[in-house]
Amino acid sequence: MTAAEVVVFEHERLCEFSRRVFQHFGVGTAESEEAALILSQADLRGIDSHGIARLHAYSRMLNSGRINPTPEMRVVRETPGTATVDGDNGLGLVVGPWANRLALDKAESVGTGWVAVRGSNHFGIAGYYVLEALARDQLGWAMTNTTKIVAPMWGAERMLGTNPLAIAFPGLEEPPIVIDMASPAAAFGKVEMAIREGKKIPEGWAIDSSGQPTIEPEEMADGGAMLPLGSTRERGGHKGYCLGALIDILSGVLSGANWGPFTPVFTTDFEEPPRSVGVGLGHLFGAMRIDAFIEPLEFKRQIDDWIRTFRKTSPAPGTDGPLIPGDPEREAESQRKASGVPLVSAVVSDLRAVSVMTGVPFD
Amino acid sequence: MTAAEVVVFEHERLCEFSRRVFQHFGVGTAESEEAALILSQADLRGIDSHGIARLHAYSRMLNSGRINPTPEMRVVRETPGTATVDGDNGLGLVVGPWANRLALDKAESVGTGWVAVRGSNHFGIAGYYVLEALARDQLGWAMTNTTKIVAPMWGAERMLGTNPLAIAFPGLEEPPIVIDMASPAAAFGKVEMAIREGKKIPEGWAIDSSGQPTIEPEEMADGGAMLPLGSTRERGGHKGYCLGALIDILSGVLSGANWGPFTPVFTTDFEEPPRSVGVGLGHLFGAMRIDAFIEPLEFKRQIDDWIRTFRKTSPAPGTDGPLIPGDPEREAESQRKASGVPLVSAVVSDLRAVSVMTGVPFD
Numbered sequence: 001m002t003a004a005e006v007v008v009f010e011h012e013r014l015c016e017f018s019r020r021v022f023q024h025f026g027v028g029t030a031e032s033e034e035a036a037l038i039l040s041q042a043d044l045r046g047i048d049s050h051g052i053a054r055l056h057a058y059s060r061m062l063n064s065g066r067i068n069p070t071p072e073m074r075v076v077r078e079t080p081g082t083a084t085v086d087g088d089n090g091l092g093l094v095v096g097p098w099a100n101r102l103a104l105d106k107a108e109s110v111g112t113g114w115v116a117v118r119g120s121n122h123f124g125i126a127g128y129y130v131l132e133a134l135a136r137d138q139l140g141w142a143m144t145n146t147t148k149i150v151a152p153m154w155g156a157e158r159m160l161g162t163n164p165l166a167i168a169f170p171g172l173e174e175p176p177i178v179i180d181m182a183s184p185a186a187a188f189g190k191v192e193m194a195i196r197e198g199k200k201i202p203e204g205w206a207i208d209s210s211g212q213p214t215i216e217p218e219e220m221a222d223g224g225a226m227l228p229l230g231s232t233r234e235r236g237g238h239k240g241y242c243l244g245a246l247i248d249i250l251s252g253v254l255s256g257a258n259w260g261p262f263t264p265v266f267t268t269d270f271e272e273p274p275r276s277v278g279v280g281l282g283h284l285f286g287a288m289r290i291d292a293f294i295e296p297l298e299f300k301r302q303i304d305d306w307i308r309t310f311r312k313t314s315p316a317p318g319t320d321g322p323l324i325p326g327d328p329e330r331e332a333e334s335q336r337k338a339s340g341v342p343l344v345s346a347v348v349s350d351l352r353a354v355s356v357m358t359g360v361p362f363d
Numbered sequence: 364m365t366a367a368e369v370v371v372f373e374h375e376r377l378c379e380f381s382r383r384v385f386q387h388f389g390v391g392t393a394e395s396e397e398a399a400l401i402l403s404q405a406d407l408r409g410i411d412s413h414g415i416a417r418l419h420a421y422s423r424m425l426n427s428g429r430i431n432p433t434p435e436m437r438v439v440r441e442t443p444g445t446a447t448v449d450g451d452n453g454l455g456l457v458v459g460p461w462a463n464r465l466a467l468d469k470a471e472s473v474g475t476g477w478v479a480v481r482g483s484n485h486f487g488i489a490g491y492y493v494l495e496a497l498a499r500d501q502l503g504w505a506m507t508n509t510t511k512i513v514a515p516m517w518g519a520e521r522m523l524g525t526n527p528l529a530i531a532f533p534g535l536e537e538p539p540i541v542i543d544m545a546s547p548a549a550a551f552g553k554v555e556m557a558i559r560e561g562k563k564i565p566e567g568w569a570i571d572s573s574g575q576p577t578i579e580p581e582e583m584a585d586g587g588a589m590l591p592l593g594s595t596r597e598r599g600g601h602k603g604y605c606l607g608a609l610i611d612i613l614s615g616v617l618s619g620a621n622w623g624p625f626t627p628v629f630t631t632d633f634e635e636p637p638r639s640v641g642v643g644l645g646h647l648f649g650a651m652r653i654d655a656f657i658e659p660l661e662f663k664r665q666i667d668d669w670i671r672t673f674r675k676t677s678p679a680p681g682t683d684g685p686l687i688p689g690d691p692e693r694e695a696e697s698q699r700k701a702s703g704v705p706l707v708s709a710v711v712s713d714l715r716a717v718s719v720m721t722g723v724p725f726d
Binding site: 077080081084107112113116139151153154156159177181182183184186204207210211229230231234236238239242243245250253254256259260288289290292293298302305309310314315316317322323 | 570617
């Protein structure tokens with residue numbers, strides 16, 4: 001079996017494996033269930049890098065005591081519409097949902113709620129949190145800072161994470177618009193894939209360790225960096241840098257977490273940051289009750305109209321026209337629910353290692 | 364005098380001219396003063412496209428009765444932390460500051476305030492609003508939708524505006540980080556400049572009327588469109604499209620304003636949208652009291668550290684290293700306060716036309 005070979009698994013089975021692994025490490029029953037669900041949602045929605053592929057990293061962090069399986073989350077500062085939460089170094093998959101629910105509760109009471117989180121760890125896909133908001137007729141925002149991998153515009157080294165931002169808008173007859181985007185030009189996972197497949201990467205994705213643009217994925221991996229969205233100054237790369245910076249500051253600085261190059265690593269593979277400037281990793285969750293602004297029925301009708309209007313955009317040559325944000329994930333979900341989740345053999349090997357580490361049977 | 368020739372003016376004189384022009388059209392005294400100040404800030408900060416260069420467009424809209432000089436802004440829906448404002452078709456430069464102050468007031472009371480605005484018009488630079496927030500030790504957010512000029516990824520026509528987003532973070536000893544960015548790869552103003560100067564535009568900025576990439580600025584201007592940040596699918600252009608879409612929906616749909624291709628024009632030069640789906644143009648203002656999340660002194664110290672850390676990033680070859688968002692505007696401001704605001708002759712001619720239209724002496 002080569003590294004790029006693929007095996008297909010039923011998503012329920014993967015979810016069950018993750019749940020039992022989290023429980024093995026002492027994570028509570030309900031918490032293990034939700035953490036496994038978040039990974040499973042990533043796998044179903046086709047965001048392979050954030051699904052069960054991360055279980056090995058989480059397991060090693062739990063196994064080495066670098067993540068607290070039973071955190072006591074607490075609110076360290078609070079107003080009617082805001083809070084700052086300390087996640088007690090818990091799994092982001094446990095701390096994130098708790099803090100997100102607090103933001104949603106605050107919005108129930110004063111129209112909008114914003115919760116900054118420190119002392120957390122990698123929280124999975126940002127999209128999970130904003131889909132939770134939709135279920136309560138709210139608009140949810142979720143963002144997090146992450147381990148450094150992206151250079152600022154005109155920089156030659158890793159200073160910012162991939163820092164994703166998610167937000168979702170419900171339709172009435174149409175499925176929701178779900179935006180869940182990282183801030184660099186491309187995901188690091190695509191560079192890893194190019195290495196596995198012996199391919200070049202496109203111009204505009206990365207620089208090498210001297211700061212020169214490169215199309216060799218190994219040169220990026222070996223001390224280079226990914227580029228911000230926009231890639232070059234001429235094409236607006238400073239805007240991608242601004243986007244990464246604002247997510248870093250709102251997630252990291254506002255909460256009292258670490259930020260920028262000091263954001264903690266999410267796997268034991270990476271080198272620890274050179275100094276600590278705060279507590280753990282940070283997130284920001286926002287919630288806005290739709291009916292605090294407009295009649296929800298009217299809002300959803302307009303979103304339907306928005307979706308249908310944008311679907312009717314005349315298509316660029318050689319394309320079927322614009323997608324609606326969330327289309328690719330929805331398509332993956334219906335396919336994978338029916339026919340399973342494909343995992344590359346490297347991930348399967350990692351899961352077998354998790355099985356050996358924990359005694360939870362995998363296959 | 365050719366179109367590209369430049370004349371330098373004292374910023375106070377330009378500001379005074381704008382103020383008197385707004386007053387001529389019946390805009391109130393205090394409102395005219397703030398509207399002129401917003402244009403003047405754009406000129407000082409080097410955002411030439413959004414300064415007094417827009418006065419001609421505002422004047423023609425006021426002169427033809429398409430903007431209401433004496434709007435009665437009203438809150439149409441409200442919770443402790445949110446509001447929806449109808450701007451009564453006033454100048455965005457009048458409605459925007461009023462709604463932004465409401466967001467800041469709400470944050471004073473419940474920690475955070477979010478105000479959606481409909482029935483407004485072009486509100487000037489987004490950066491103005493977030494600098495107002497800084498003065499009250501709050502983090503301000505400002506966004507607006509604007510006249511269509513940008514194609515969605517894989518689209519061949521104009522569907523979204525340049526939809527800017529601004530946010531600012533105060534330092535203690537360092538000047539603030541001020542992010543004020545539009546969502547396309549490049550500004551339309553740069554295409555206009557290339558036409559004036561007879562130059563090509565870089566790849567990745569624009570498509571022609573058939574949706575093909577073009578480097579001919581005339582082909583973009585003649586029914587083509589600008590591209591979202593990221594430019595191509597491979598380089599993340601779908602993320603730039605998501606960014607433009609989320610600003611459009613939060614500004615336009617959430618407030619009950621027009622959205623996407625139906626967003627009103629800001630000058631009588633452009634064709635009216637094909638249908639109306641809401642009331643005027645929309646904005647969203649957000650405000651977060653820093654002390655609702657963290658000790659403001661600690662926050663500002665960390666921002667100082669953030670700024671100094673990022674300034675020390677090893678520079679990409681051939682550059683002086685990363686800028687801090689807000690650097691270019693601050694540099695322009697100190698230069699232009701000292702030596703004046705350069706206006707191209709096309710703008711000077713427009714201002715003479717405004718002078719003729721209003722009887723307010725220009726020179």
